[in-house]
Amino acid sequence: MTKHNLYLIMKLTLSVVAVILFSVILLSCSRKSGNPLLKKGSEQINGAGATFPFPVYSKWVHEFQKVNPKAKINYQSIGSGGGIRQVTEKTVDFGASDIPLSKPQQDEIMSKYSTRLLQFPTVIGSVVLTFNLPGLQNNINLTQNAVVGIYSGSIKKWNDTGIVNSNPGVNFPDKEIVVCFRSDGSGTTYVFTDFLGKVSTDWREKVGVGQSIRFPVGQGAKGNEGVTGLVKQIEYSIGYVEYVYAVQNNLNYANIQNPAGQFVTPSIESLMKAAEYSVNDMPDDLGQSITNSGGDNTYPISSYTYIMVYENQDDPVKGGILKSFLLWAVTEGSIFAKNLGYAPLPEVVIQKVKGRLNLLNHNGKSL
Amino acid sequence: MNKSIPPHGTEKVIISRKKFSDLIFENLTFVFALMILGIVLWIIYEMYFYSGESRSAFGWEFIWSNEWEPVRKEFGALAFVYGTAVSSILALIIALPLSLGVAIFLSELAPKIIKSTLSFVIEILAAIPSIIFGFWGIFVLAPFMRSDLQPFLQKYFGYLPFFQGTPLGTGLLTAGIILAIMIIPIITAISRDVLKAIPQSQREAAYALGATKWEAIKMALLNAKSGILGATVLGFGRAVGETMAVTMVIGNRADINISFFEPAYTMASVIANEFAEASEILHLSSLIEVGLLLFGVTFLINSFARLLIFSVTRNAEGR
Numbered sequence: 001m002t003k004h005n006l007y008l009i010m011k012l013t014l015s016v017v018a019v020i021l022f023s024v025i026l027l028s029c030s031r032k033s034g035n036p037l038l039k040k041g042s043e044q045i046n047g048a049g050a051t052f053p054f055p056v057y058s059k060w061v062h063e064f065q066k067v068n069p070k071a072k073i074n075y076q077s078i079g080s081g082g083g084i085r086q087v088t089e090k091t092v093d094f095g096a097s098d099i100p101l102s103k104p105q106q107d108e109i110m111s112k113y114s115t116r117l118l119q120f121p122t123v124i125g126s127v128v129l130t131f132n133l134p135g136l137q138n139n140i141n142l143t144q145n146a147v148v149g150i151y152s153g154s155i156k157k158w159n160d161t162g163i164v165n166s167n168p169g170v171n172f173p174d175k176e177i178v179v180c181f182r183s184d185g186s187g188t189t190y191v192f193t194d195f196l197g198k199v200s201t202d203w204r205e206k207v208g209v210g211q212s213i214r215f216p217v218g219q220g221a222k223g224n225e226g227v228t229g230l231v232k233q234i235e236y237s238i239g240y241v242e243y244v245y246a247v248q249n250n251l252n253y254a255n256i257q258n259p260a261g262q263f264v265t266p267s268i269e270s271l272m273k274a275a276e277y278s279v280n281d282m283p284d285d286l287g288q289s290i291t292n293s294g295g296d297n298t299y300p301i302s303s304y305t306y307i308m309v310y311e312n313q314d315d316p317v318k319g320g321i322l323k324s325f326l327l328w329a330v331t332e333g334s335i336f337a338k339n340l341g342y343a344p345l346p347e348v349v350i351q352k353v354k355g356r357l358n359l360l361n362h363n364g365k366s367l
Numbered sequence: 368m369n370k371s372i373p374p375h376g377t378e379k380v381i382i383s384r385k386k387f388s389d390l391i392f393e394n395l396t397f398v399f400a401l402m403i404l405g406i407v408l409w410i411i412y413e414m415y416f417y418s419g420e421s422r423s424a425f426g427w428e429f430i431w432s433n434e435w436e437p438v439r440k441e442f443g444a445l446a447f448v449y450g451t452a453v454s455s456i457l458a459l460i461i462a463l464p465l466s467l468g469v470a471i472f473l474s475e476l477a478p479k480i481i482k483s484t485l486s487f488v489i490e491i492l493a494a495i496p497s498i499i500f501g502f503w504g505i506f507v508l509a510p511f512m513r514s515d516l517q518p519f520l521q522k523y524f525g526y527l528p529f530f531q532g533t534p535l536g537t538g539l540l541t542a543g544i545i546l547a548i549m550i551i552p553i554i555t556a557i558s559r560d561v562l563k564a565i566p567q568s569q570r571e572a573a574y575a576l577g578a579t580k581w582e583a584i585k586m587a588l589l590n591a592k593s594g595i596l597g598a599t600v601l602g603f604g605r606a607v608g609e610t611m612a613v614t615m616v617i618g619n620r621a622d623i624n625i626s627f628f629e630p631a632y633t634m635a636s637v638i639a640n641e642f643a644e645a646s647e648i649l650h651l652s653s654l655i656e657v658g659l660l661l662f663g664v665t666f667l668i669n670s671f672a673r674l675l676i677f678s679v680t681r682n683a684e685g686r
Contacts (some may be wrong), residue, residue: 078643079643079644080644080646081643081644081645081646082643082644084646085646176533178533178535183614183619183632183636183640184639184640184641184643184644185437185640185641185642185643185644185645186644187644207438208436208438208439209438210437210438211437211644211645212437212438212640212641212644212645212650213437213438214435214436214437214438214621215620218620219535219537219538219618219619219620219630220618220619220620220630220640221505221615221619222614222615222619222639222640226505226614226615229502229505229506229615230505230537233505233506233509233510233513233536234509234513234535234536
């Protein structure tokens with residue numbers, strides 16, 4: 001019996017391997033030679049990019065297959081940089097990134113393929129500051145300048161007036177702040193430094209905004225889990241992590257002051273507010289930074305994450321599926337995003353995405 | 368005379384057939400050997416080729432500068448070279464005496480039952496994936512460093528510049544200790560095998576001449592030194608190239624500090640950390656140049672060790 005089972009399992013794995021091999025061969029053939037016979041069989045849509053939205057993207061892919069059984073979408077979370085690289089080399093059908101495409105990047109793609117790479121916000125993410133203050137029961141409020149001060153090294157101790165003044169009644173220890181940051185290049189670091197850069201021109205000029213940053217103080221750890229590990233281990237430390245990760249791991253996080261002067265707790269509502277408030281300034285290409293956006297009850301370290309697809313789709317079938325997938329994801333899919341802790345797009349932004357999705361075509365024919 | 372021809376003939380056939388199969392075998396193994404060389408050359412070529420942008424932008428300055436600022440598009444690798452070198456040397460300083468002690472115990476002194484159990488445990492240690500060491504480093508070693516070892520070092524050796532600064536638990540020293548734990552199995556296992564290979568008759572001869580146990584072991588160690596050196600080099604090589612475990616505990620700051628408590632950065636770590644998200648060509652090519660540099664450093668260490676082994680064994684033969 002067990003021997004039989006073993007045999008069965010072996011056979012199964014072998015056939016799975018064979019199928020994978022076959023599909024890989026098929027895929028590579030269809031891409032290289034463009035053989036029309038093979039093309040029909042390969043409706044698998046491949047995407048790669050940002051790690052932050054990976055849980056919601058895989059949920060969407062799974063759920064969308066119930067809506068459209070023909071849609072075989074495969075998403076690999078290899079990082080935003082890798083996603084942009086792969087989609088600009090057309091080794092994947094769509095890319096995903098936490099950072100909008102820059103103008104030069106868009107121009108380069110335009111001159112290379114004579115079609116635009118369109119970007120669509122899918123969900124809203126944010127960065128929260130988690131801290132380790134032993135014995136402290138309440139949550140803490142951090143002003144914008146306090147965050148900049150801590151990360152640029154000008155605020156060295158927890159009982160600095162810059163922190164104490166915004167927390168009446170809280171007794172801060174006379175201890176040095178241990179600053180932690182993400183050492184691996186990440187969209188989280190980009191969003192966080194984008195916020196710091198908007199608050200302080202000094203930061204923008206001296207340290208800069210980007211995925212890999214040389215921070216003036218502190219120590220780096222790899223990934224959200226690395227930063228969390230450090231902060232949990234080291235007393236009197238502070239670190240920034242991605243919001244969904246913080247929620248899933250029950251981390252505490254500070255309220256951050258927004259431009260309206262309010263101390264806002266990150267939540268799905270306050271993230272959506274940040275997006276809603278900025279929608280009037282949203283450029284046509286939908287690439288927008290919504291950190292420090294202003295408005296009531298907006299969480300200031302928020303940002304969109306994007307999926308990127310070519311305006312002129314090489315394959316009408318794939319293009320059609322991609323279009324319907326994106327449309328479904330931002331509308332009906334938003335409930336799945338919410339359940340996972342991601343903030344879905346507000347209605348006004350969905351309208352913009354819908355309008356932009358209509359641009360997708362195959363050699364001029366709308367999909 | 369004529370009668371002896373047929374056997375000669377068959378012999379020839381056999382010989383030529385043997386030669387034919389030998390020829391195939393020899394050539395085949397030769398091709399395999401060439402493949403290794405080819406792969407190494409290929410890797411070097413690829414890294415050289417793809418680091419072109421960075422080489423032409425910074426030249427030799429890349430090695431001497433420690434300005435690593437992706438935002439400003441300034442790249443210099445000195446801090447990484449420093450971090451790699453110091454963390455690996457620290458690891459070696461910690462691991463070498465320990466491993467040698469264990470190896471001597473295992474090959475010369477231990478009773479059989481302890482010998483086999485301990486050997487097994489050491490081999491298990493060698494099989495633990497480095498990410499596990501990394502997490503262990505963050506969650507177990509770092510708190511211990513912060514609360515016990517670092518304050519202790521500061522209290523008694525605080526006058527040395529190496530042990531100054533705030534004890535955070537992470538940093539160069541922690542990375543060195545993690546690396547030491549990771550290279551102990553490899554140095555121990557090879558040293559033990561080398562010691563075992565020393566003929567028993569030599570030890571017996573030493574004892575016969577009235578040598579103590581320690582003197583007999585010393586003699587065995589002297590005879591095994593080239594092998595032990597080789598083991599050390601292998602261990603050092605692993606420490607230099609180790610990525611994940613180090614990244615988790617070293618603090619990842621591209622700074623050069625004399626204090627072992629301060630965060631640092633290694634070459635392998637910066638590649639692992641930044642490669643996936645590097646979209647700028649100059650950033651990518653700089654990371655590849657760091658890889659090339661790492662290759663060069665490893666090459667240098669290995670050649671140096673070869674030289675050392677060569678000089679040691681030459682002296683040994685003279686005796």
